[in-house]
Structures are given as structure tokens and as C-alpha cells.
Amino acid sequence: MRFPFSRPSILTLCLATALVAGCSKEATPPTATGDAGKPAATEPAAVKAVAETDEHSYAEPDKVRTKDLALWLNVDFDKKELSGSATLSLDWLDPKASQLVLDSRDLTIEKVVGERSDGIWEDLKFSLAEADPLLGSKLVVEVPQRNPRVRITYRTSPSASGLQWLTPAMTEGKKTPFMFSQSQQIHARSWVPLQDTPRVRFTYTAKVTSPKDAMVLMSADNDPKAARDGDYEFKMPQPIPSYLLAIAAGDLVFQPISERSGVWAEPSMAGKAATEFSDAEKMMQATEKLYGPYRWGRYDILVLPPSFPYGGMENPRLTFATPTVIVGDKSLVSLVAHELAHSWSGNLVTFSSAKDAWLNEGFTSYVENRIIEDLYGKERADMENVIGRNELAAEYAEIPAAMQVMALKPGVLKDPDDSSTATVYTKGAWLLQFLEQSYGREVFDPFLKGYFDHFAFQSIPTAKFVDYLKANLLDKHPGKVTLAQVEQWVYEPGIPDFAPKTVSPRFDAVDAARKAWLDAGTLPAATLTSGWTTQEWVHFVGGLPERLETTQLTALDAAYKFTGTPNGEIAQRWYPLTVRSGYTPANAAIAAFLQKIGRRKLIMPTYEELVKTPEGLKLAEDTFAKARPGYHPITTGTVEAVIAKAKAGGTKPAP
Known part of the structure; x- marks a missing residue:
């Protein structure tokens, strides 16, 4: 995952609200066995021997561990629901174990069956515990025969914390609905019942049906030439942890970058994205020279709608990326470098x-x-x-x-x-x-x-x-x-005194230009600023005082057009400054920015400043009410918590 330049503060994230969220012979969904010669899904004995725990999962991987997951899902945009089954191939490690403990959040479990040695599937007893606000519900399946495969039939909630459902109006093209997942850290459990802990790695296959106008992609072997027909199959032969399980569906087209890399995006965004990310192959080659071959086959990038709550997500074979880094000059493509490095x-x-x-x-x-x-x-x-x-x-x-x-x-x-x-x-x-x-x-x-x-x-x-x-x-x-x-x-906390230092002569020049303006009111010359990159503008705005006079902000705006900037990295520094300084001419642009963008690290600094005064709190609430339908549940929870805390603690008049 990537938060380029500025990351959300721990204080912001800690405010986020907890996200809650007889025998039969059945048709058998596709099941992956892994490619010959590929690493096994289970970890080596040396790793298993280490006593480890994951306090954020109910699973008991020291007793039984998932080797493979086979999904059979239907995408229903009208119901905002995924429905189908998850078949877990299991490795029973503890000879005394007879229960399979899984993580779930807001899932409706309809049936659980286990496969006998004769191929017959028989009903298994299961219980779903009361939901914990953070961890969700423990799903306990009784497996007295220690079946090698267990299948859970289920459906998701429309408010699943790991899924975002967008109406056509919320997309770039305005014609087709859109759905995408965000499983990290523990949101996979909101759309698949599984051992939702990075301690467990598994291969997976999936068969997914959807409306024919929706292209479905997963963190697997997406075929750039796949027909858009509403019937899709996927295979991930390398074992992955649950947080890398990903799915998306919408009006998506493919634009190649190289033989093994390309961009998926809505039609109006695909060309711009491919141009912005055209160095992806060069990045792959540079990393391979340092650290060995890329082991995942293809490296493609899916550009999501602006509601995506993060900068990027390193889903294997298919990085999910925010469109907010597409600014036309490749100045923010460190996001792609970051997500690729996760490979x-x-x-x-x-x-x-x-x-x-x-x-x-x-x-x-x-x-x-x-x-x-x-x-x-x-x-x-x-x-x-x-x-x-x-x-x-x-x-x-x-x-x-x-x-x-x-x-x-x-x-x-x-x-x-x-x-x-x-x-x-x-x-x-x-x-x-x-x-x-x-x-x-x-x-x-x-x-x-x-x-x-x-x-x-x-x-x-x-x-x-x-x-x-x-x-x-x-x-x-x-x-x-x-x-x-x-x-x-x-x-130990903090940074050691012996840590190496990094200096930037170009930032020294920016610092000098800022100081000259603050001391004498002389704006940096256009001959200097015309060559500044996003990084230099970020450093310039980020180094301004906590508050400025209206005349100063007006001068900066007149010279550099910060208000209304399409560059989110600059906007998320400029708008909090205008709020603190009482610069109301920026309010309309602030509202537009917060309604268009759902990326938390770009919008939360402004929300945090707005809620500090009664006038700002009203603007925050009014804007959030309009923006909320397009926000991801993760973003919604964070904004709700900031507003609720401000209302509970009271706000102060603007200075």
C-alpha cells in the first residue's frame, strides 16, 4: 500500500470508527492445485515451528491451514452483493483438531458442507458468534471427519467494509456501475469467509459471473484479451495472504505498456493512465537487476475511481491505483514504483x-x-x-x-x-x-x-x-x-542519533525562495518556479507558517492558482492552511475537492481543520453529506469519527 509523500497521521487513523460490520452430490466449482514446480501454499516446517499469533484473527492456523481457495461468485450491482461459495482445501496439522475457525464480517452464511473421501458432500454444523466491532464474527465449523475440503455458501452485506459499490454517476464514464475491493488489513473477511491472517498463504481460483457490460478482474491471471461476456475465470498459482485477495468489476478496457505490463481503466482514463505509467516496464527491469526476477507473470495496473481510499494497493499481478496520481508529468509515479516493489x-x-x-x-x-x-x-x-x-x-x-x-x-x-x-x-x-x-x-x-x-x-x-x-x-x-x-x-522509539542524513540542494533553494517572500513579500520569480516539480511545490507549501494573512494567501493564489489545483498533493496541504487562516474564497473549491476525492490521506487533513470551528464544522458536515455516497466504507468511517469527536467535544470560534 502506498501513501506518497504525506501519510495519514496515526491520530487521524485512530479516530476511524471500527468497521463492522443429509448428504448431497453438488456441482464442484473450479479448484486450483497449483502449477507444477511452484512453491507450496503452506509454509516450511521451520516457519511453522515458530510460535506466532495474530491478535486480529480468530483463525487457528497451527491446527489447520488453508492451502487453496476456490471461489464461485456472482456480482449483483442492484443488491450490492457478492453471492456464491468459497471452497477451502485444508491441511490438518493438529491430529486432535476437529474444528475449522474462520474470520467473517457481516456475511450471511447459508450452508457449510464437507467433501468425503467418496466425493459426496455432507452438511457440517456451524455457528456464527456475535460480531465484534473490529474483528467481525468468528465462524466455527465442526469438522469431525477432518474433511480435506470444506465449502461455505454465503452472501455479502451491501455495507461490506471491504467492498465499494458505485452507481454510474460516481464513475468516470457515468454509464456503468463499478465495484472494487480493499482487503488490507482485515477486510477480506467481509467478502469471503476465510482465515484472514497473513500467517496463512493459499493459492486460489475463481469463477465469477456478472452483467455482460461489466469487465471483472482479480488479483490473478487477468487476460488482456478476455472477452467481456459476464463469465470469467481466474487462477492464482502462487500462494498469497488473504489481504491480497482482490476483485473489481466495471466498464474497464486494457491499454498495453509492454509485453508483460499494461493499464486497465475506464475508457476515458485508459490512455492518460498508460502514458503516465509508461515507465512501468523500466521499473520492473530496474528492480529485477537488483533483487532477482519478477515472479508473478504479468504486472498490470487498475486505475480505480477517485473514491479509492488509498494511493495504491499491491494486489499481485494487478496493482490498484488512485487516479489522483495522474497529473501529466510523472511526478507522482513513485506510487507505481512502490506497488511494484511490493512484488x-x-x-x-x-x-x-x-x-x-x-x-x-x-x-x-x-x-x-x-x-x-x-x-x-x-x-x-x-x-x-x-x-x-x-x-x-x-x-x-x-x-x-x-x-x-x-x-x-x-x-x-x-x-x-x-x-x-x-x-x-x-x-x-x-x-x-x-x-x-x-x-x-x-x-x-x-x-x-x-x-x-x-x-x-x-x-x-x-x-x-x-x-x-x-x-x-x-x-x-x-x-x-x-x-x-x-x-x-x-x-526502541524514535530515530537513532547515528541515522544517516539526507539533504536536498533543490529544497534548500525552495526554502530560500519561501523565506524571501515571507521576509520581503517578493514572490519567487517565474523563471525559478516554472521548473519546480510536485516535490518542490509540496515542500514550499508544506513549509509555510501555520497561518497566513488573507492578503498573503490572495497573492499566492493569484500567482500559482493553488485553489482549485488538480494536484491532490498540493491541495491536501493548501486547503488546511486556508481553513486555519480563515481564507473563505477557497471554501467552494474545498467542497468540490472533498466531494470528488475519496482518498483518505488527501482529504483528512482538510476535514480535521474544518471541524475545529463551528463554521468549518458546518461546511464539513454539509460537504460530507453530499460526498458520502461516493466514499469507500473505510473513508466514511474515518470522516464520521472526526466529525463525531468534534461535535462531542465542542468547537471553538475561528481565530
């Missing part, structure tokens, strides 16, 4: 619980920066590093020390969506840069490639990485980094 760090080697999220996002942020440096130069890579580290410093000024630790203790992270983004992304990447600079790339790059190879298609905790690091880098090259230094990065 090694996250999708290939996966954290075993949300407590170790940095193993996914920190590694990926580091690899992303290496890709950006390779394609666009060290100056740009350094600028993005500086932006991230400035935001880390700001976040660490707000959040408790317990959330600044990379390997969290059980119980610290109540909601897995609430990780400290600065910690898991920026601090994690900073540790790897420290190791890279300590050992040199000629040593560190082969080490990291070896790490990806060694743990390929496995899910691991932080301790396992630290052990591997000690054995394969620290001990083999003594005298450079101590285990105590590594443990300070991983297990």
Missing part, C-alpha cells in the same frame, strides 16, 4: 501479522526509492526521502513512544489499520538505508536479494528477519554494524 517486499516475503507491518512497507519504501533513483535520478530520490522524514518528525511530535517501535508488542495495535505510518514506511526504510550506507551497495544489495530468495512465499515476524540479518550480514562483515544498533532501530 518482492510484501507479496513475496510477507509480514506474519500487522504488528510487523514495517517488514512490508519499510522494505518496500526503500526499494521504491532505489527504483526512483535509477529511473529519475538521485536528486528526486533525495527529495522524496526528505519529505518523508520531515513528516516522520511531525508525526513523532504527536504520537506516543509505543507507536514509534517497529516491532510492536501484542495489544499495542488495537486496529491493524492504525499503524504509525511514519514508523512502518519511513523509519523502516531509513534502517535499510543505514545498513546500505554502512556496508556499501556492493554488499547490501546481494544481501537483500538473498533475503527475498530465502523467504520467498513465506510470512515471517520481525525476529526472524533480525536473526537472518545477524547471520548473513552482521556476522559475515564484522565491525560495521552491531546487533545492539539494529535492535535500537527495531525495538
